[in-house]
């Protein structure tokens with residue numbers, strides 16, 4: 001079997017050029033929140049000069065909210081089921097982010113599409129992480145799509161958010177080999193190791209411009 005270069009699988013993460021004032025982050029998560037916690041950890045480790053102003057979550061039982069409590073980070077539930085129109089959901093999100101003085105919005109497992117309302121409020125300052133090497137395998141089920149397609153390498157992508165799903169400017173990627181006996185869970189576990197490395201690094205680089 002061909003071996004894959006370690007540098008391809010696990011790219012060196014550039015040291016973040018330190019900015020003078022901490023970035024003010026608003027994080028949005030729908031589920032477990034491991035990427036949210038990776039950002040919190042990177043801040044605590046001094047790898048990212050930032051502070052998390054607020055976590056917004058949309059599912060009442062999202063474990064991300066438990067993690068926020070653990071880190072003493074304020075969390076706000078904005079349940080999409082309470083809004084008939086996506087635009088109104090995003091208006092509430094924008095209001096919450098602004099009231100917490102957020103500069104950069106990080107979608108860390110936020111499983112909703114952004115509307116123009118949110119994009120216009122934070123132009124080029126909304127970042128998303130997606131579990132594939134974009135532009136391959138957009139949308140939900142990216143890991144299942146990769147296994148189904150039989151690719152030998154997949155990975156994760158941090159990108160800017162635009163109106164078209166998973167199509168904004170790519171900031172950083174990491175590759176992950178697909179092993180012959182992988183299932184979606186085993187592959188996702190290895191992809192997440194890389195997500196937790198590149199998301200904080202990409203936030204720092206994006207903020208540097």
Ligand code: GRF
Pocket residue numbers: 029030031032033034035036108109110129130131156192195
């Ligand atoms: C991640 O794999 C991310 O790529 C995708 O949703 C997942 C969220 O995981 N968009 P977690 O909630 O951060 O653990």
